[in-house]
Amino acid sequence: MFARRRSDRRAAQRGLSIVELMIGIVISLLVGLAASSSAMVFGAMQRQGLNAGSAVVSSATTLASLKEDAAQAGLGFFGNGTYMCNGLNLRVGTTVLDQAVFSPVSITRANGNDQFDFLYATAVAGGANVALQTASNLGAAELQSYLPAAVNDAVLLAPKEPGAPCTVRTVTAVANSTATTPQRLTFGADATHNQGPAITNPALYPIGSRASLLGGVQWHRYRVVNGNLQLELPMRTGDDATAVLVRNVVALRVRIGIVGTTLTDKAITDWVAPTAAAPGGGTWGQPRATDLARVRALRVTLVTRSPQPEMPKGSGGCEATTTNSLRLFEDDADTFTPANVGTTSWQCYRYRSSDLVIPLRNYIVGLP
Structure with missing residues (x-):
């Protein structure tokens, strides 16, 4: 009888009491809440890191593209150690340059940001002339020596x-030269750069003027629109004429490197x-032609803002961010002011x- 009662007492002690169960549930809830809070914080930090990293990669990729365009700018417009064009006549569809002051690298400033045209x-x-x-008379050109031009190639008359x-x-x-006739290039009115009304007071190209092979003409424009840095192709139309490269851009500025007057x-x-x-x-x-010969390089700064604010x-x-005046270049006073200064949101x-x-490669190669 005594042994049996001891066995019953041990059986009654198996399992958890209601108090122990409630304590376990409360602990589990607390651990779950802590884990959930940590996961939310970690997720926010991860999103901030990914967004920041994506912005850095986009900026680096865009500057690499801009560098390639800037390095090629001017190909075909330099010859015999000189810059040949004080102005340019160029027609493509609705895009018209009629005796426009021209530089292969043109930089203008609007709304505090710089716009690049290459x-x-x-x-x-290109540049062989x-x-x-x-x-x-702009309808044809007879050449003193051979130019490897083909139908649909663009040619520059200088x-x-x-x-x-x-x-x-x-x-x-293209009419090839013979023993008695020179090579002759014809510019029919229905071709890409020959369409539209006549050029106002067209330039005269007498004997000894130059003809340079261009092949095609690329015109790339980089500018900031509504906080987005976009690439535009002024000689195209439709959806493929514009592409957004970087978002949340707050500043795009440039300095131009020049050599001395000698x-x-x-x-x-x-x-x-x-400016x-x-x-x-x-x-x-x-710059005008006399000043363009001193231009050698660009120094570009692109400033982006993190797409997601940090937690207070x-x-x-x-x-x-703790200062409302951020310097763009280390060696001058050019600064920009973050958006929404006057409120506390900009500091997040x-x-x-x-x-x-x-380095402007074709400027360097094409000039003495």
């Missing part, structure tokens, strides 16, 4: 001495703003700057 030829032999055998505008024409027929000096002596006045008239962003501190404020965002120095 023009260059696509032909590997020959003299005209007879004066050209004055013998810099001064008059250059003109881009499209080849519609052009044999190859070292850059100053970095100037594109600064140039000695020959105009600005360094759109315990005091209720943010400390991601981080700003990242990507910098790049771009």
Whole structure:
């Protein structure tokens, strides 16, 4: 009897009491809440990190693309150690340059940001030029020597001495030279760069003027629109004429590297703003021919804002950014002010700057 009672007592002690069960449930709930809170914080941090990393990659990729365009800018517009075009006549659809002041790299400022326009030829032999055998009336060109042009290639007609505008024409027929006749390029009115009304007071291209092979003409424009850095192709239309490259852009600025007035000096002596006045008239962003010969490089700064604000501190404020005047270039006073200054929200965002120095390859090669 006694042994049996001991066995019953042990059986009654198996399992959990209601108090123990409730304590376990409460502990589980507390652990779950803590884990859930940690997961939310970690998820927010992860999203912030991914967004920031994506912005950095987009900025770096965009600057690499901009660098390639800037390096090619000017191909076909330099010849015999000189820049050949004080102005340019160019027609493509509704895009018209009629004796426009022209630089293969043109930089203008609007709404606090700089806009880049790059023009260059696509032909590997771009810039190879020959003299005209007879004066050209823009309908045809007879050449003193052979130019490897084919139908649908673009050709640049340039004055013998810099001064008059250059003109881009499209080849519609090629007559090879013979023992008694020169090579003849015909520019029919229905071709890409030959359409539209006549050019106002067209440049005259007498004997000895130059014809350069372009192949095709690329015109790329980089500018900030509504906080987005986009690439535009002014000579195209439709959906493929514009592409957004980087979002949340707050600043795109440039400095232009120039050499001294003695052009044999190859070292850059100053970095100037594109809005600064140039000695020959105009600005360094759109220099005249005499000043363009001093341009050698670009220094570009792209500033982006983190797409997602950081969480406020315990005091209720943010400390991601603590100054409302951020410097763009280390060696001058050019600054920008974050958006929404005057409220506390701007302090919750981080700003990242990507910098790049771009040698203008065709400027360097095409000039003495």
